[in-house]
Amino acid sequence: MSLRLSTVILPHRRWNEGGRETWQRAEQLGFHTGYTYDHLSWRTFRDGPWFGAVPTLTGAAGVTERLRLGTLVTSPNFRHPVTLAKELITLDDISGGRVTLGIGAGGTGFDATALGQDPWSPRERADRLAEFVPLLDRLLTEDSVSYEGDFYSAHEARNIPGCVQRPRLPFAVAATGPRGLKLAARHGQAWVTTGDPKLYENGSPEQSRQALRGQLDKLTDACAVLGRDVNSLDKILLTGFTPDRGRPLESLDAFVDFAGRHRELGFTELVIHWPIPDSDFAADQKVFEQIAMEAPAQLG
16 A cells, blocks of 8 residues: 655745745655644744645645645634635635645634634534534535524525536545544545544553554444445544654654554555754754655655
């Protein structure tokens, strides 16, 4: 099984102060997809520069030709499916059909309260995502949509001419619970995970792989219920949040070993963070670029 290698570029640099060049370099290095986080602010970056995901990806579309572009991940925390659909159709058009939407339920971070609301409970986040994804699916595939739901509404929302990619741009659904996995099985072209967060501090790499195996089994079951072949979904691991942390980026050999073990589990795409000095994503840029250029060939 071949394994794609992608990167996630956090939107923390001004476009004319390294932002543009980073996306161009990602394409030069041969990454399959360049993703970015879709947050209003994030963790330790909250008090520093941080730019919007969709405008950043639009800029990236203008300075690249082959690199796919995407979010990891968009959530309902501050998005509405009607306005998001319009932005995505525009981005897909500008990029020539190179966009993947990573989408998930969101969390309790800064995005959850930036609009002045109290953070939603896990159940409400799941309820909202269960309504958000099918509505967004319709908005991206139908010329005119009207809908009245518990959380979202649309009145004759028009999205002509639709996506360049048909029937719409692909969804990569981030999920580990049963409801989210059902959404991935029904609406996703890919599934995304970061592993089991409970193992990050004190778990072992082997325990992490066992947890990921369990998540993949549940995804298989969710697909079976719908009569779908789980092999029709890409399986994406966003790295950096398992007990391995940054060790796979310490050398080419370390990464090839890490990637090979996860390919054996069934993952089809690994996403590594573009190095950011003095952060949780600090890594040697030369080693990172060596991994990008040489690891895919070693992984077959």
